[in-house]
Amino acid sequence: MNVRLRHDAIVRSLRRNGTSTIDTLAEEVGASRRTVLRDISALRDEGYVIHSDVGRGGGLQLDPQSIQTRAKLSVPEVFALLISVAAMRAAGNLPFAELADAGLAKIEKALPPDKVKDLRAFLECLHIGQLSPLQDLSDTGKMDPDLLSAFEAAFLNRHMIRFDYRDAKGRKTRREVEPQAMLILPPLWYLVGWDPARGDFRHFRMDRISTPEALSGTTFRRRHVPFEDDVCPYSALTP
Amino acid sequence: MNVRLRHDAIVRSLRRNGTSTIDTLAEEVGASRRTVLRDISALRDEGYVIHSDVGRGGGLQLDPQSIQTRAKLSVPEVFALLISVAAMRAAGNLPFAELADAGLAKIEKALPPDKVKDLRAFLECLHIGQLSPLQDLSDTGKMDPDLLSAFEAAFLNRHMIRFDYRDAKGRKTRREVEPQAMLILPPLWYLVGWDPARGDFRHFRMDRISTPEALSGTTFRRRHVPFEDDVCPYSALTP
DNA sequence: CAAATGGTGCCATATTTTGGCACTATTTCG
DNA sequence: CGAAATAGTGCCAAAATATGGCACCATTTG
Numbered sequence: 001m002n003v004r005l006r007h008d009a010i011v012r013s014l015r016r017n018g019t020s021t022i023d024t025l026a027e028e029v030g031a032s033r034r035t036v037l038r039d040i041s042a043l044r045d046e047g048y049v050i051h052s053d054v055g056r057g058g059g060l061q062l063d064p065q066s067i068q069t070r071a072k073l074s075v076p077e078v079f080a081l082l083i084s085v086a087a088m089r090a091a092g093n094l095p096f097a098e099l100a101d102a103g104l105a106k107i108e109k110a111l112p113p114d115k116v117k118d119l120r121a122f123l124e125c126l127h128i129g130q131l132s133p134l135q136d137l138s139d140t141g142k143m144d145p146d147l148l149s150a151f152e153a154a155f156l157n158r159h160m161i162r163f164d165y166r167d168a169k170g171r172k173t174r175r176e177v178e179p180q181a182m183l184i185l186p187p188l189w190y191l192v193g194w195d196p197a198r199g200d201f202r203h204f205r206m207d208r209i210s211t212p213e214a215l216s217g218t219t220f221r222r223r224h225v226p227f228e229d230d231v232c233p234y235s236a237l238t239p
Numbered sequence: 240m241n242v243r244l245r246h247d248a249i250v251r252s253l254r255r256n257g258t259s260t261i262d263t264l265a266e267e268v269g270a271s272r273r274t275v276l277r278d279i280s281a282l283r284d285e286g287y288v289i290h291s292d293v294g295r296g297g298g299l300q301l302d303p304q305s306i307q308t309r310a311k312l313s314v315p316e317v318f319a320l321l322i323s324v325a326a327m328r329a330a331g332n333l334p335f336a337e338l339a340d341a342g343l344a345k346i347e348k349a350l351p352p353d354k355v356k357d358l359r360a361f362l363e364c365l366h367i368g369q370l371s372p373l374q375d376l377s378d379t380g381k382m383d384p385d386l387l388s389a390f391e392a393a394f395l396n397r398h399m400i401r402f403d404y405r406d407a408k409g410r411k412t413r414r415e416v417e418p419q420a421m422l423i424l425p426p427l428w429y430l431v432g433w434d435p436a437r438g439d440f441r442h443f444r445m446d447r448i449s450t451p452e453a454l455s456g457t458t459f460r461r462r463h464v465p466f467e468d469d470v471c472p473y474s475a476l477t478p
Numbered sequence: 479c480a481a482a483t484g485g486t487g488c489c490a491t492a493t494t495t496t497g498g499c500a501c502t503a504t505t506t507c508g
Numbered sequence: 509c510g511a512a513a514t515a516g517t518g519c520c521a522a523a524a525t526a527t528g529g530c531a532c533c534a535t536t537t538g
Contacts, residue, residue: 003495011351011431012351015351015353016264017294021513021514021515022514022515022516023514030313031473031496031497032497032498033495033497033498034496034497034498034499035495036498037515037517038495038496038518040515041516043458046311047311052515052516053504053505053514053515054503054504054506054513054514054516055504055505055506055507055513055514055515055517056505056506056507056513056514057505057506057507057514058504058505058506058513058514058515058517059514059515060515064314065313065314065315065388065523066313067314067351067354068311068313068314068423069309069311069312069314069317069346069349069350070283070286070309070346070349071310071312071342071346071348072286072307072308072309072310073308073310073342073345073346073424074304074305074306074342075303075304075307075308076338076340077341077342077345078342079306079338080338080339080341080342081339081342081343083322083339084323084324084336084339085320085323085327087327087496088323088326088327090323091316097313097319097323099318099319100319100320100322101315101325102316102424103310103312103313103316103317103319103320104320106310106311106312106316107308107312108311109310110308110309110310111308112250112251112254114296115306123336127442141399156440168451171532202523216482233360237534242526248485260482260483260484261483261484261485262483265496270527270528271527271529272528272529273527273528273530274527275525276484277526279484279485279528291482291484291485292481292484292487292535292538293482293483293534293535293536294481294482294483294484294535294537295482295483295536295537295538296482296483297482297483297484297535297536297537299484308501309482312529315492381524410534445494454518458514472499475518
């Protein structure tokens with residue numbers, strides 16, 4: 001039997017039985033006592049907390065808190081999770097934020113080093129604040145699902161971004177802007193772009209953007225984005 | 240060299256070079272052509288998308304979108320991430336929600352089956368709505384970090400929960416309630432408990448709860464929690 | 479056509495994992 | 509106390525697995 005499968009079988013068995021002796025485990029998974037002992041040691045190295053009591057009535061016990069998933073996530077998925085948690089905690093008073101952060105920190109540690117750099121660059125563009133309660137939210141629409149990949153490419157590689165925009169009065173325009181920052185005023189999200197044609201910053205509500213596209217041939221330099229005092233850039237999770 | 244390390248080395252090399260031939264890779268990682276071919280095949284099985292072109296000028300190319308992390312998360316961390324994303328998306332209009340969901344679905348698939356059942360039971364208790372803009376948020380405090388583990392145990396095993404509560408007027412009481420639901424009105428979180436002593440439901444703001452403790456000897460039955468119409472129970476991510 | 483590339487099957491060899499055994503240390507039961 | 513039950517370690521031969529080399533095939537490019 002495969003090592004991986006045997007480890008899983010041992011964990012399952014420990015979870016089911018509460019307490020098991022090494023010999024019981026060995027019989028259950030069809031391996032020798034010696035091998036099970038080696039597996040236990042390996043599981044401990046992996047982070048599983050397994051208590052042991054020697055003597056009559058003793059045995060092994062798995063701490064259920066220490067059970068770990070080993071999900072494989074793609075980089076955009078990690079970005080999305082991170083943004084969600086960051087936005088939520090900024091929206092105020094997220095319980096369990098420490099745990100969510102700990103999870104994200106682990107995920108971040110598992111990323112390739114240059115992706116971590118990308119992640120931090122992305123987070124630097126993220127500004128979070130509180131929306132005025134007077135804002136009319138009645139026409140809030142759905143976000144274009146292509147936004148994240150277009151934005152990821154645009155922010156990370158300093159590409160300009162082109163999209164169709166429908167403003168509050170329903171007028172449609174085609175825009176080409178430098179994506180300088182992302183502003184989150186829950187539940188609304190804005191792209192803060194420098195519009196070269198107009199020589200000024202413009203805020204675009206994300207749910208009014210359609211057919212976004214990063215212009216891979218272009219680059220731009222970062223500008224100082226004038227934010228009000230109560231809007232602060234998001235500080236990265238792990239310092 | 241270790242298989243794991245060699246796989247990592249191959250991925251790194253592919254990421255750095257853009258296009259590599261098998262022979263270049265073999266030289267770089269110090270293995271034979273045959274072994275590198277086997278490794279490429281294994282990486283593809285793991286989910287890496289590697290394009291190949293035969294003929295002069297051909298070679299291998301790694302699709303950067305397919306790079307995966309393999310973080311190991313504990314179960315409470317998964318709960319915390321899930322709650323964060325669920326709450327955020329309910330708070331309105333979370334961009335990239337699909338991606339975050341996809342990530343969570345993967346994580347959920349990697350959980351042991353009984354933990355998935357727990358997760359769903361937990362989510363059934365989660366009700367999410369919109370806070371009235373008139374609510375005074377000035378005295379919002381920090382959540383007790385022990386809340387999640389106490390709540391997890393209490394919700395999943397139907398244990399009563401005991402805690403100290405400080406109400407809006409600053410009066411402190413000690414409570415023992417059945418945790419029937421969790422109500423999220425961002426940015427505030429409430430425990431909805433049936434108080435047997437008072438024979439009625441009570442709402443407790445989570446940031447006013449301290450020293451929570453699941454009473455492991457007790458159980459209770461689920462009651463119908465009277466929610467207003469605009470508060471809906473959170474529906475699990477993967478159907 | 480020849481050269482450059484990815485890809486497969488086979489087999490002997492190198493490496494790693496496994497099982498068995500002897501042994502130690504600790505606890506519990508009678 | 510002594511015997512039994514338990515976890516844990518070190519060592520070595522045997523079993524299993526990974527590796528490298530080779531011959532070979534298919535496709536593309538010049």
